[in-house]
Each structure stands twice: as structure tokens, then as C-alpha cells.
Amino acid sequence: MKALVITHIADLDGILSGALIMRKYNLNKNDILFADYNKEKLLEIEKMFNKKIKKGMSLFITDIGVNTSTSDIFKRMILKVKKNKGKVFWFDHHTWSDEMVKKLASLCDIAVVNENKLFCAAEITAKELALKDNFTEKLLKIVHMSDFNIKPKDKKIKTFIGSYVLSTTYYASFNDKKRQQITRDIAEQLSNEVPLPVFLVKDAKRFERINKECLKELPKTIKKSGISAIGFTKYVSTNQACEAIQSFANVDIGIYVNTETYKAHLRSKTADCSVLSRSFGGGGHPHASAFEINRKQYNLKLKQDREKVSNAILKRASELL
Secondary structure: OOEEEEOOOOOOOHHHHHHHHHHHOOHHHHHHHEEEEOOHHHHHHHHHHHHHOOOOOEEEEEEEOOOOOOOOHHHHHHHHHHHHHOEEEEEEEOOOHHHHHHOOHHHHHHHEEEOOOOOHHHHHHHHHHHOOOHHHHHHHHHHHHHOOOOOOOOOHHHHHHHHHHHHHHHOOOOOOOHHHHHHHHHHHHHHHOOOOHHHHHHHHHHHHHHHHHHHHHHHHHHHOOOOEEEEOOOOOOOHHHHHHHHHHHOOEEEEEEOOOOOEEEEEEEEOOOHHHHHHHOOEEEEEEEEEOOOOOOOOOHHHHHHHHHHHHHHHHHHHOO
């Protein structure tokens, strides 16, 4: 099958989903386009897609939900594939609104989408592609723990997950072209049954010191209101940052804002934090979601702008949650 893949760039679930499709259909690593929820960056992915799409070529979209700011971009790509006599498959486990199901999922040949508390995107992808080999089965168990934030008892698995968390966070600091290429390299290694590439382990260790230093600075920035608290720092492990904010402020919802990427990451214990993320044009799961801060409106290097962002997000949280 001739195909293109659009999958999530930020974590192991999206990367493995792409690698499984790559392996199943013997695709080149450059046939995988790694995307996120950011509208501007997704427009860049659309440009790459337009250069690659050919007659009869199918499209797989995995581990990416959709919101009102990105829905028209996805619709254009889907319709272009259909016009070129290709098929569209969408495998996702994030929360979808009825509007988005009707607008986008209904256009696909196969769409396994919406909030799934049992399976992550890679598991759905493997099931739909009928991949049941030992390598895939073992890796899916690890990805499941990683994506559902289940703490592994096995030290090797904990180290494995930690290497991906640290390295992919580190790669978020790269320019888009370099980040795209190195993530493709990881997917290629996974498709060749190399679960933990040597360069990824080295990069994770290189970033570990930076991660610790940034986490130390985080408490100084935390502001609390109601059941939510928000903090700012540079590149750190998302789960660690949100958990540190939750613990320090004794709240249900921890919101970590990356001052370099302008991305707000949310983690909650009981409340549905995805409601807040969707209100800002983002998305995700009930207890793990994210959205983008407007770069044109705020300069997060300035204390007064960070204060404005804190107030706006915490005010919206108090209204919705």
C-alpha cells in the first residue's frame, strides 16, 4: 500500500503508532509526518502532505484528536486523499465532540476515535492492522503504561519509559525540521525492532540534568486558585512538572506552561481537565490534556505576561471546573 502517516510527535504512543504502520506497509521514514495540536505547525504539515500526496495514496492519522482550530485543515487533507482515490484511516483515543465526529470521522473509511480508557492509539493501531508478533505485544504493554501514566514496578520498564519521556521533551527544544527528522529516526528504529535506540538513551541522559534544574525553579512560579495551580519553566518532564505543582499547591489540577514552546500541559486527579484545554483550542484526555498559549498576545519571558496568562487560565478553570 502507498500511504502517508500523520501521527503525534510528542510521545511514545504516537511514535510507535507511526512505526507500526511503517512496518506493516514497508513505508519510508519520510512517509511519516509528525504533528501536534498547534494550528500553525499543522499548516506546515499540510504543506508537506500536499507535496507528497499522489493518486491512490492512502492516509493514516493516529494519536491525534481534533479541535475547532484544526478541523478544517484535516478536512482539506482528507478530501484531497479521497479525490485522489485513496483511503483514510483515523485511530485515536482522545475525546472527540459529536460535531467533530460528524465533520471528520464520517469522511474516513475507518475511524476508531473518541475517548478510550482501555487502549492507547498504538494498541488500537496494532489491533486494526492485525499486528500480533512478540515484539509488538511486549512494546504495547510498555506504551500502555506510559500513555496511561501507570507507574511500572519493573525498574527496566521504568527506565525505558523515562528515556522516552526525557528525550522527546528534549527534542521539543529543537527546530521543527531537526525535531521532525530525529523523531522519524526513532520510528524507523522501532519499525526495525530496535526498542531503545542508542542515540535516544544518550540524549535522555544529557537532558536529565537540565530537567532537574528546571524542576527546582518551578515552585517559585506557582500560583493557585481553587482546585487548580499553574507554574512556569522551560523544558521538563510534563508529568513530573504537573505532579510537582499538584503536590506543592495541594490541588487537583496541575498546569505546567513551557515558556519556550508556549504549550500548557494539564494533569488532574479527578476533574476533567480536557474541558479547560478544549476551551483554549486544545484537547486530550480527561486527566491529561494540553493547549497552546498565543505567542502574539503574550511574551512569557516577561513576568507581567506570565501573570496575565496565570490569571486568564485560572479564571477560566474556576468557571468551567
